[in-house]
Amino acid sequence: MELVWLVPVTGFGAVLFASWLAWDVLRRDPGTPEMQDVGGMIYEGAMAFLKRQYITIATLAIAGAVLIGLIVGGVSEGVKAIVFDLGEIGYGEEVIGKWEEGLLTGIAFIIGAASSALSGYIGMYISVRSNTRTASAATRSLKEAITISLRGGAVSGFLVVALSLLGVSGIFLVYSNLLGNPPTIAPFLIVGFGFGASFVALFAQLGGGIYTKAADVGADLVGKIEAGIPEDDPRNAAVVADLVGDNVGDCAGRGADLFESMSAENIGAMILGVAIFAVTQDIAWVMFPLVLRSFGIIATMVGLTSATFFARDDTEQDPMTPLNAGYFIVSALSVVGLLIATSVMLGDSWHWFFFCGLTGIGLGIVFVYITQYYTSGSWRPVREIAEASKTGPATNIIIGSAVGFETTAATAISIGTALVVSFILGSHADIAGVPGYTSGVFGTAVATMGMLMSAAYILSMDTFGPITDNAGGITEMSGASASARHITDALDSVGNTTKALTKGYAVASAGLAAFLLFSAYLDKVKERLDIPLTAELPIDLSSIDVFVGGLMGVMLVFLFSSLAIRAVGNAASSIIEEVRRQFREMPGIMAGTQRPDYSRAVDITARAALRQMIAPGILAVGMPVAVGLIFRFTREENSGWEAVAGMLMIGTIGGIILATFFNNVGGAWDNAKKWIEADNLKTMEGNPGELVVQGKGSEAHKAAVVGDTVGDPFKDTAGPSLHVLVKLLSTVTLVLAPLFIS
Numbered sequence: 211m212e213l214v215w216l217v218p219v220t221g222f223g224a225v226l227f228a229s230w231l232a233w234d235v236l237r238r239d240p241g242t243p244e245m246q247d248v249g250g251m252i253y254e255g256a257m258a259f260l261k262r263q264y265i266t267i268a269t270l271a272i273a274g275a276v277l278i279g280l281i282v283g284g285v286s287e288g289v290k291a292i293v294f295d296l297g298e299i300g301y302g303e304e305v306i307g308k309w310e311e312g313l314l315t316g317i318a319f320i321i322g323a324a325s326s327a328l329s330g331y332i333g334m335y336i337s338v339r340s341n342t343r344t345a346s347a348a349t350r351s352l353k354e355a356i357t358i359s360l361r362g363g364a365v366s367g368f369l370v371v372a373l374s375l376l377g378v379s380g381i382f383l384v385y386s387n388l389l390g391n392p393p394t395i396a397p398f399l400i401v402g403f404g405f406g407a408s409f410v411a412l413f414a415q416l417g418g419g420i421y422t423k424a425a426d427v428g429a430d431l432v433g434k435i436e437a438g439i440p441e442d443d444p445r446n447a448a449v450v451a452d453l454v455g456d457n458v459g460d461c462a463g464r465g466a467d468l469f470e471s472m473s474a475e476n477i478g479a480m481i482l483g484v485a486i487f488a489v490t491q492d493i494a495w496v497m498f499p500l501v502l503r504s505f506g507i508i509a510t511m512v513g514l515t516s517a518t519f520f521a522r523d524d525t526e527q528d529p530m531t532p533l534n535a536g537y538f539i540v541s542a543l544s545v546v547g548l549l550i551a552t553s554v555m556l557g558d559s560w561h562w563f564f565f566c567g568l569t570g571i572g573l574g575i576v577f578v579y580i581t582q583y584y585t586s587g588s589w590r591p592v593r594e595i596a597e598a599s600k601t602g603p604a605t606n607i608i609i610g611s612a613v614g615f616e617t618t619a620a621t622a623i624s625i626g627t628a629l630v631v632s633f634i635l636g637s638h639a640d641i642a643g644v645p646g647y648t649s650g651v652f653g654t655a656v657a658t659m660g661m662l663m664s665a666a667y668i669l670s671m672d673t674f675g676p677i678t679d680n681a682g683g684i685t686e687m688s689g690a691s692a693s694a695r696h697i698t699d700a701l702d703s704v705g706n707t708t709k710a711l712t713k714g715y716a717v718a719s720a721g722l723a724a725f726l727l728f729s730a731y732l733d734k735v736k737e738r739l740d741i742p743l744t745a746e747l748p749i750d751l752s753s754i755d756v757f758v759g760g761l762m763g764v765m766l767v768f769l770f771s772s773l774a775i776r777a778v779g780n781a782a783s784s785i786i787e788e789v790r791r792q793f794r795e796m797p798g799i800m801a802g803t804q805r806p807d808y809s810r811a812v813d814i815t816a817r818a819a820l821r822q823m824i825a826p827g828i829l830a831v832g833m834p835v836a837v838g839l840i841f842r843f844t845r846e847e848n849s850g851w852e853a854v855a856g857m858l859m860i861g862t863i864g865g866i867i868l869a870t871f872f873n874n875v876g877g878a879w880d881n882a883k884k885w886i887e888a889d890n891l892k893t894m895e896g897n898p899g900e901l902v903v904q905g906k907g908s909e910a911h912k913a914a915v916v917g918d919t920v921g922d923p924f925k926d927t928a929g930p931s932l933h934v935l936v937k938l939l940s941t942v943t944l945v946l947a948p949l950f951i952s
Contacts, residue, residue: 283312331364763861876925
């Protein structure tokens with residue numbers, strides 16, 4: 211218990227640090243009146259969309275909380291005390307009634323949903339205030355532009371981590387100490403917090419992803435392809451909607467995504483620590499995940515502050531260099547924090563869990579390199595796609611698809627290796643009375659926590675992307691100098707890589723967390739079936755119920771992706787027709803004498819996106835419930851939870867692999883286009899030995915634009931939404947487990 215005091219200190223410290231970052235960004239020069247005019251339109255559009263979206267989500271969340279409370283209270287048998295007797299960890303008498311369990315779960319759901327929404331909202335507010343300041347800084351120096359955009363993104367990163375940490379620890383304190391519940395019971399009561407966070411994250415990511423890509427596709431197809439005008443040209447009515455979309459998708463949506471990741475994984479790790487606490491009576495096993503997250507916050511504060519010192523006023527410097535330097539500082543300090551936390555809190559066998567945490571930190575670094583390799587123009591895959599663009603859009607898409615499928619191998623091997631290594635290391639821990647299987651599963655939880663120690667920095671790099679993207683649009687629309695646009699173009703290209711990096715990081719954390727949360731689900735099933743906690747509960751894959759449940763899980767992943775991608779196409783059709791109408795009915799737009807109706811384009815895109823997000827969201831929440839109930843009432847006893855287990859396992863695996871494909875192929879297509887736009891693609895034409903640049907406007911560039919357009923809904927809608935779906939499957943089944951048991 212010596213380090214538990216770090217949890218509130220670092221939680222509130224992160225809020226104060228984020229406040230200082232916000233103050234530092236907002237005090238900077240907001241730019242010329244023209245820059246402020248464009249920035250104001252982006253701000254108004256983003257806030258208007260977010261307000262409308264959150265009203266929709268709040269209505270669904272309130273109804274969901276009531277429904278969850280009634281379901282849990284109606285089908286649960288209450289929560290039982292965990293006891294250690296005759297060498298086994300089992301369950302004793304009921305200590306919490308079923309209706310009290312339902313009420314506390316519903317309250318936790320609402321708190322988790324509200325915290326997730328708040329973290330996304332605040333982060334996006336600072337993001338849309340940072341873009342004009344980054345554009346203004348680009349007229350002066352690269353270093354200042356990097357500093358503002360990274361610090362603006364870090365506001366979201368620190369708030370997400372802080373609210374997750376304070377939310378989980380605060381509700382644990384209330385449900386255990388203040389309500390007098392045993393500390394072994396409280397983690398099972400706060401699972402609703404993770405479910406609420408997942409619920410909001412799903413709709414926030416879906417709605418924001420549909421919006422941003424509908425606007426992006428509409429702006430590209432009508433502007434660059436049909437009208438032949440540059441990207442971010444002020445004559446294109448969809449440009450402001452596109453810039454708004456960068457914020458609602460990549461800031462608010464991704465913030466809610468990672469908030470949900472950290473919350474659900476903290477709770478899952480705490481549940482797994484309960485089994486060891488029952489033997490040792492040392493609460494450190496339950497509180498360890500929160501303490502480790504606290505050390506991650508400290509490491510990120512130092513790493514973020516250090517990153518800007520590596521930036522130089524040299525326009526030839528790769529902006530990724532200072533960002534990578536900061537990340538490695540965060541990783542190194544995380545190792546130190548891991549060493550302190552494990553040695554102080556985890557007893558004599560702490561060194562085994564230290565190596566488990568190192569495995570998780572190492573996996574995070576591996577995914578940084580995997581993602582950069584497949585999505586950065588510095589490496590073979592992106593250049594291969596660019597070369598394929600010389601022969602048209604068909605070969606661009608063929609090679610891009612091949613690259614996307616190739617990326618799944620590195621993802622699966624890396625996640626699988628990390629899980630096996632951390633499980634084996636954890637199982638070697640010699641804890642009296644605790645079987646190796648239980649300590650092995652806890653080892654995978656420590657690996658997950660180790661990887662997420664750098665989550666605040668990774669999210670800062672992610673939000674860096676839309677800030678720099680917006681800054682590029684603002685410099686273009688405000689008529690800034692070519693040198694400023696050169697800086698924002700370089701930052702935007704790096705921003706695409708950092709956004710892809712965050713998605714790869716989210717996939718890896720989802721893969722580790724899936725096993726963690728699946729183990730927590732089995733613990734919940736053991737409670738209901740009166741099976742000792744330390745007993746293994748095997749799932750027979752040859753069982754018809756488990757097989758069909760798994761089949762439904764994979765089907766859900768693909769059907770959900772279909773609905774998400776189709777939603778982008780349908781919403782994009784609305785904005786395409788609107789931009790065409792404005793070009794047709796307002797001829798002064800192309801001549802530069804008439805201002806496009808930006809607000810109408812924003813409103814049409816917002817309404818279409820919110821309408822389209824409902825169906826895939828309901829499918830994701832309702833499918834596991836439907837499978838569990840159908841098998842519970844139509845098959846033999848206890849088939850319901852086994853079918854849901856199959857759906858959870860196989861659906862999670864399918865979701866991770868498909869999300870990897872979507873994220874990386876979309877990022878590769880995007881940067882292949884930008885690599886061509888940077889005049890890097892050359893062909894031999896005319897006289898022998900004469901190199902001709904295939905830059906903007908060339909046939910190769912047009913082919914790359916088509917590939918980028920295809921990849922847009924992959925990397926910014928379906929892929930990120932699958933991250934949330936994977937974890938939502940775990941949280942919804944964990945909360946509603948009693949519903950599936952006869």
